[in-house]
Amino acid sequence: MKKIIVHHRSSHHAHYSGYARLIDFLDDPDVVQGETKLPYRFAKWLGEMSTTKAGLYDSQSVQKEMELFFHLKKSSRKEKTIVHYLNGERDIRYLLKYKKENKQLKFCATFHKPPEVLRKIIKETSYLKKLDGAICVGENQVDFLKDWLGIEHVNYIPHGIDTRFFHPLNKEKHSKNMLFVGQHLRDFEMLNTTLPIILAEDKDASIDIILKKEYKEKIKLPNSNRIRIHSGIVDNQLRTFYQKATFLYLPLLDSTACNSILEALACGLPVLTSNVGGNQAYLNNRGGFLLSDKDEFIQLALNLLEDSDRCDLLSEEARLQALKYDWKNIATNINSFYKKINY
Known part of the structure; x- marks a missing residue:
C-alpha cells in the first residue's frame, strides 16, 4: 500500500516532539511538505480566497495541495493508496474529489483539538465529511467526530513519543x-x-x-x-x-x-x-x-x-x-488503520 503523508509540524514543538515524528516510523512514505515552484504571492492569494470556516487553509496549504496533486497524478490507479493529513484541522480542501476517480484512493486525517475547540474553529464540515477515516489522539474525541462528521471509521490511536530520546537519568538527590x-x-x-x-x-x-x-x-x-x-x-x-x-x-x-x-x-x-x-x-x-x-x-x-x-x-x-506509546507501537496501529479503511 502506498502512503502519502501531508506533513505538518507546530513551530513550538522540539525536533523530537510532535505528531510529525510518526513519519520516521512508517515504512517509506511519500511526504508532502509544500515544496513547489508556485509563487508565494499567488499561493497566498489562493489561500485567502478559501473560506476559513472549513479549517485553516493558507499559502502553505495551497503549496501542499499542489504537491499532493502531482503525487496523485503519478499514482497508479491499481495500487491501494492512503493520503494521511497529519493535522485534520488544516490543509484539507479540494483534492478529496479524486476519490470519485480512483476507488483505490482513500483519505484520512488525525485530529488534535478537543471537541469544543473543533466546533468553534471549524463551522463548515463539508470537506472533512469526505474523509474515509479519522484518527483521534484523545478518547474524548471519538464519539464527537463520529457524530460531527458522520464518518464510519473513527479510531482512537494515542499520540506517540520517542522513548529513545526522552529517557530517564539517575537522580543524585531529591531536588524539590x-x-x-x-x-x-x-x-x-x-x-x-x-x-x-x-x-x-x-x-x-x-x-x-x-x-x-x-x-x-x-x-x-x-x-x-x-x-x-x-x-x-x-x-x-x-x-x-x-x-x-x-x-x-x-x-x-x-x-x-x-x-x-x-x-x-x-x-x-x-x-x-x-x-x-x-x-x-x-x-x-x-x-x-x-x-x-x-x-x-x-x-x-x-x-x-x-x-x-x-x-x-x-x-x-x-x-x-x-x-506503551513508543512510536513503533503507534505506527503499527496506524498501519492497521490504513488497511482497515482501504481493504
Missing part, C-alpha cells in the same frame, strides 16, 4: 524542583493561584517554567529566584529539565494528547495534571495524578516534594507507561 512546560490549553490561572502557596509552604521548593516568550505575560507570579522562566531552549536542554525535575506540574483547561505529559512520562517524571479531556487514558493511574481543584494540586505537590521514595516509585511507573 517542579517543572511546567508549554502554553496550549494550560491553566495559567490555576498555576498562578496555587504555586505561591506551595512555595510559601516549602521553602526549599522551586519551579522551572518553559514556554514561548510570547506567553511570559501569562505568568503572574512574584519575582523570585525560585521561579525560573525559560524560552527558546533546544531539545537536549528540554530533556534535561524533564530528567532533573521532581515532577511535572501541569494544570490544563482541556486536552486530547499532551506532548509535555508524554515527554515527562518517558523521562520517568511523575505528572500532576488536571482531570480533563484525554488525560485519563494516557495516565491510566500510572505515573501520575488527575486533579480537580486547587486544594488537590497544592496538597499533592507538597506531599510529593517531601516524599522522595514515592517519587521514585512513580518514576518507574511513568517510564513503563510511556513505553
Whole structure:
C-alpha cells in the first residue's frame, strides 16, 4: 500500500516532539511538505480566497495541495493508496474529489483539538465529511467526530513519543524542583493561584517554567529566584529539565494528547495534571495524578516534594507507561488503520 503523508509540524514543538515524528516510523512514505515552484504571492492569494470556516487553509496549504496533486497524478490507479493529513484541522480542501476517480484512493486525517475547540474553529464540515477515516489522539474525541462528521471509521490511536530520546537519568538527590512546560490549553490561572502557596509552604521548593516568550505575560507570579522562566531552549536542554525535575506540574483547561505529559512520562517524571479531556487514558493511574481543584494540586505537590521514595516509585511507573506509546507501537496501529479503511 502506498502512503502519502501531508506533513505538518507546530513551530513550538522540539525536533523530537510532535505528531510529525510518526513519519520516521512508517515504512517509506511519500511526504508532502509544500515544496513547489508556485509563487508565494499567488499561493497566498489562493489561500485567502478559501473560506476559513472549513479549517485553516493558507499559502502553505495551497503549496501542499499542489504537491499532493502531482503525487496523485503519478499514482497508479491499481495500487491501494492512503493520503494521511497529519493535522485534520488544516490543509484539507479540494483534492478529496479524486476519490470519485480512483476507488483505490482513500483519505484520512488525525485530529488534535478537543471537541469544543473543533466546533468553534471549524463551522463548515463539508470537506472533512469526505474523509474515509479519522484518527483521534484523545478518547474524548471519538464519539464527537463520529457524530460531527458522520464518518464510519473513527479510531482512537494515542499520540506517540520517542522513548529513545526522552529517557530517564539517575537522580543524585531529591531536588524539590517542579517543572511546567508549554502554553496550549494550560491553566495559567490555576498555576498562578496555587504555586505561591506551595512555595510559601516549602521553602526549599522551586519551579522551572518553559514556554514561548510570547506567553511570559501569562505568568503572574512574584519575582523570585525560585521561579525560573525559560524560552527558546533546544531539545537536549528540554530533556534535561524533564530528567532533573521532581515532577511535572501541569494544570490544563482541556486536552486530547499532551506532548509535555508524554515527554515527562518517558523521562520517568511523575505528572500532576488536571482531570480533563484525554488525560485519563494516557495516565491510566500510572505515573501520575488527575486533579480537580486547587486544594488537590497544592496538597499533592507538597506531599510529593517531601516524599522522595514515592517519587521514585512513580518514576518507574511513568517510564513503563510511556513505553506503551513508543512510536513503533503507534505506527503499527496506524498501519492497521490504513488497511482497515482501504481493504
